[in-house]
Amino acid sequence: MIEAFFAQMPALVIVLPLLAAPLCVLLHRGGPSWFVYLLTTWACFGLAFLLFVQVKIGGPISYAMGGWSPPFGIELRLDALNTVVLLLVTGIAAISSVYAKASVAAEIASERAYLFYAALLLCFCGLAGITVTGDAFNLFVFLEISSLSSYALIAMGSKRRALLSAFQYLIMGTIGGTFLLIGIGFLYMMTGSLNMADIASRLPAVADTRTVEAGLAFIVVGTSLKFALFPVHVWLPNAYTYAPSSVSAFIAATATKVAVYALMRFLFTVFGAAYAFDRLPLGEVLLVLSVAAMLSGSMAAIFQTDVKRLLAWSSIAQIGYIVMGFALASSAGVSASVVHMVNHGLIKGALFMAVGAMFWRLRTISLNDIAGLGRQMPITSAAFVVAGLSLIGVPATGGFISKWVLLEAVIAPGHYWLAAAILVSSLMALIYIGRVVEVLYFRERPEGRPDVGEAPVLMLVATWTLVLANIAVGLYATPLIAAAQRAASAVLGDGS
């Protein structure tokens, strides 16, 4: 019995949210739907943890969906890399489900709340699916599931601009999805297979063709659109700004990371590091783009007056750090990427949650309106400060660990200019976080704003869970770094 349960765990991670979503529609009411969402995400978090431990002890797991053995059926494949990503996605989902109740009640019309939770579950299902699948086409399908549901989620934002930004995201996201599909199609054309491991074994025979090279290019551009790599990032600030708070927190912390994971999976598992980075100059291209993303994203963040938009631009910069890591194609680089994926998920989740709590009280999040909030919402403001310090990379926070491993990875091969870019971008983070902190603590409450109190307890609990997770990682990073190193050696092969 228990054996059978363990064997089915990889499928359950996707099946549970996929079944829970229509259940929400059937329930037709917001409250019970939230409860379903809460249970599902926490169950998946538990499953992800078990899978993580199982892979750590017993090595990669292959699961044949519906009993059809790969490469003909869909294979779910879990290794040291995607169990970490899965743990991040389910963990953030679980914590943000605690947060969601009060936030959704305030921002979404109650007669539509059950639809909101259904869409959120589908989005979660898509992200988990991308993470666990070992099948290239299946990955595309899950990517579309998560994208379509996130268009709907963003459109539910309380401002009218939300519709427009959802539409913008829809156009860009669809282009990205199409590019990915074309790329996968090219690979299918040349290898006759959709299973990633199978494609990887068949590719060397046809590697010298333009079709495969073009396929790689399409996949890189397609996934880059999804994780908003500079210069295809323009959809992201609007989408994050106008989405409901709980959606911003969840998507900012997970969706881009999953898309980055998809690209890493294609580059390292399907094409192989040697093909993507040695034969083609992809490493150099990605390094330049990552530096551009870091500097331009941070620079733009400095000039924002809407805090959510500021955080969105900061995300564009932070994605630069993640891309820089794996673009080095070294073991240290890939593990630095994985470390920062997790840390940035924890940081941005916490920041968006803190900002969402302020929005919950004030219904606005522009710098002028939150002035002096440090005295009225001390717990929320303190959460923002600590998570902000982590973003800057102050020691004893997760962000510091990210900076440390990434600097180690770029300085070891002598890329001092990349180290300089990382440090400059960190200092720009000091400026834009510092601006918000000064407004929170040093400016007087604007005329006419009521004397508001703290946010609801559940929102604070969720926010501070992520904040404390940041500090825990900052003080005791050894397990995370060990997991990231296992992930790196899993995708690079032990030799490199």
Added chain:
Amino acid sequence: MSAHWLGWLVAFPALMSLLVAACGRWPNLRESISVATAVALFAGIALFVEPVTAGARPSLTLFEVLPGVGLTFTLEPLGLLFALVASGLWSVTTIYAAGYMRGNEEHAQTRFFVCFALAISAAIGIAFSGNLLTLFIFYEMLTLSTYPLVTHHGDVESRNGGRVYLGILLTTSIGFFLPAIIITYLITGSITFDEAGLFGEAGLSVLGAGALYALFLYGTGKAALMPFHRWLPAAMVAPTPVSALLHAVAVVKAGVFIVLKLSVYVFGVQFLADTGASELMMWVAAFTVLGASLIAMTRDNLKARLAYSTVSQLSYIVLGATMASSFGILGGGMHIAMHAFAKITLFFCAGAIYTATHRKYVSELDGLGYAMPITFTAFFIASVSLIGIPPMGGIWSKWYLMEGAADSGHTAIIMVLALSSLLNIVYLLEIPTRAFFHNPRPDTPRNWHEAPWACVIPLSITATGCIVWFFYPLPFLKLLAPWAP
């Protein structure tokens, strides 16, 4: 003393800060707890004096932050000296702060005392740190815990001061110190402090070692080497007890202590002497000594003048570290203590003058010496100690620094030190001279008198310290015995 106590000693002020926060409603109880914590901390640290002078190096690793790099505390003589000075003067400052904060009816006093305790925790953490990562964690904790103190008044001026403070300190530490640690780690495979230095067999070129040394020293923004010194004058917007303990003792001494520690335990004095890697930074420090003194002469605001004097004096200690002679380390270590006693006295006096008269410019102090004789006498004693004339303790550190300069063959540095003493005379002795020998300004009321006793007693204690250490410098010499001839 068991090494386990090291962790508790670092955590103790931070834990007590919770109690201080809880007692915010009862100011007398709150300050009593602060004073008791300070005294207990000092006593706890003092218990380690005997084993450490006997050669023990208690060490404690709490857990591994990064693979192979733990949160480690190791006690060695320099750290012990710094911890003793910081915790000892904290107890005096707490009494002073109680008098000052109440005398000036400052707001948010509980926050003030809580942050103060956290800052001391961080300073002790720096003093005890056993590797560069631990040091860096507490270094940033010290920066962040003092930021609310610097911006205590919450007005535009303090916000701007806080910007410069945080901006320079975090920029230098993240921009220079962090990469320097990582480069060290990549070159040597270790960031644990070692009596032999880390670079012995690394085959580092002179240029590379010099660049790394410069990166470390500029990364230590708290040492206030020019041109990264502006945060210290900017920090003077804080209430005076903060300037006295933190920006004359704990924070700035943490900076120069780190410079000494890096020179001894990361690079190694012998390595620096053999390669000359510290030569460039020695001239930077010499320039800072003179440049800051010259700026100090132009400042009419008393606290700003003292701040530039601190910038200048800190570079004495950097000189001691960079001249690559064990006399230099001895002199630098001595100067940590001597300058601490003298400068905290000067700031205590500045705060006492402000509390009693609300005057903060040097040109307004004419004739105040008869209204506040104790304060200005203390100011005179501390000034003489800083200048380095007997019978004040300041002579000893200057003595060893000059000996170190002679030992390492840098005659020009002796000239710099002598010239700096002359400049000190000009800008420091002007103040007691004005107070005692100039006629009072016409708008000075007759009924002015000394500040509250809680202000006057601490400054008398520290001024007495300046004299005592001249006749009895033995405790410091014993602690710094490893570098004594």
